[in-house]
Amino acid sequence: MRFLSLQDFAPHVNETFHVAVGDSRxxxxxxxxxxxxARVVPGLVRAPFSLTFHHGAAIVFPQKVYPMRHDSLGEFGIFLVPIARNRDGFLYQAIFN
Structure with a gap:
C-alpha cells in the first residue's frame, strides 16, 4: 500500500477530485x-498533514470513508469530515497522520 503525502497533494490545489457517493459520482x-x-514518533511513515475540500451541494455529506479518484493520483479511499458551511456549500477535511 502506498502512503500518500503532503507533496502528493500540494500541486493539486484548486483541482477536482471525483468522489463516489452511493451509486453516483x-x-x-x-x-x-x-x-x-509533528511529534517525534519512532517509525513515523509520513509527516502529518490536512486536506480541505469544498463541495457546492446544499446538503452536507456525512463523515465517512469515500472512494476518491484524481487524474494524476489515481484511486484511494479518504475519510472526509464536514467542518464548515459557507455560502457556496460545505468544507470537508481529511487528516493524515
Missing amino acids: TDFMLVEVKSLP
Whole structure:
C-alpha cells in the first residue's frame, strides 16, 4: 500500500477530485493542503498533514470513508469530515497522520 503525502497533494490545489457517493459520482475541489505539527514518533511513515475540500451541494455529506479518484493520483479511499458551511456549500477535511 502506498502512503500518500503532503507533496502528493500540494500541486493539486484548486483541482477536482471525483468522489463516489452511493451509486453516483460527484466532484470535490481541493482548496487547501496544510502541514500539521509533528511529534517525534519512532517509525513515523509520513509527516502529518490536512486536506480541505469544498463541495457546492446544499446538503452536507456525512463523515465517512469515500472512494476518491484524481487524474494524476489515481484511486484511494479518504475519510472526509464536514467542518464548515459557507455560502457556496460545505468544507470537508481529511487528516493524515
